[in-house]
Amino acid sequence: MTDAPGTYALLLQNEERQEIEVGALGEMIVRPGVYVYVGSAFGPGGLRARVGRHARGDGALHWHVDYLRAATALEAVWYTHDPERRECTWAAVLRALSGASVPVDGFGASDCTCPGHLVRVAEWPSWDRFRDHLHARVDTHSAVCRAPGAPLS
Ligand SMILES: [Zn+2]
Known part of the structure; x- marks a missing residue:
């Protein structure tokens, strides 16, 4: 991962049911x-x-995800240095995974018309399936990489 721009997914594991406050979303x-x-x-x-900031989990609570990050464990990061903004496509691919749901309408999607950029899955999502579906939707998509959460901080 470099200081070039790109799109990323944070995979956040939660063990126990909890209630948190997410800024204006409540x-x-x-x-x-x-x-x-x-x-x-x-x-x-x-x-x-950006990912280093998420990994450390420090700094002000600014984005919706900062509140969720503070309450969960960052297990992995999937990312690409594709020069296009791919976040809406990534979110669509994740929402299409079996068993996926959008837990909060509009989470992280203030600037687009997506149902949300946060997806919940009961089981760890398949890396291979994610990449296959992504490349099937966008055949010019740059390489997608993954990194464990902890060493990024
Ligand atoms: Zn979107």
């Missing part, structure tokens, strides 16, 4: 399972700066 019930949040980083410092 109360959110976080159930056991895997929450996958999709974002993009096209500002200074690119992907490495």
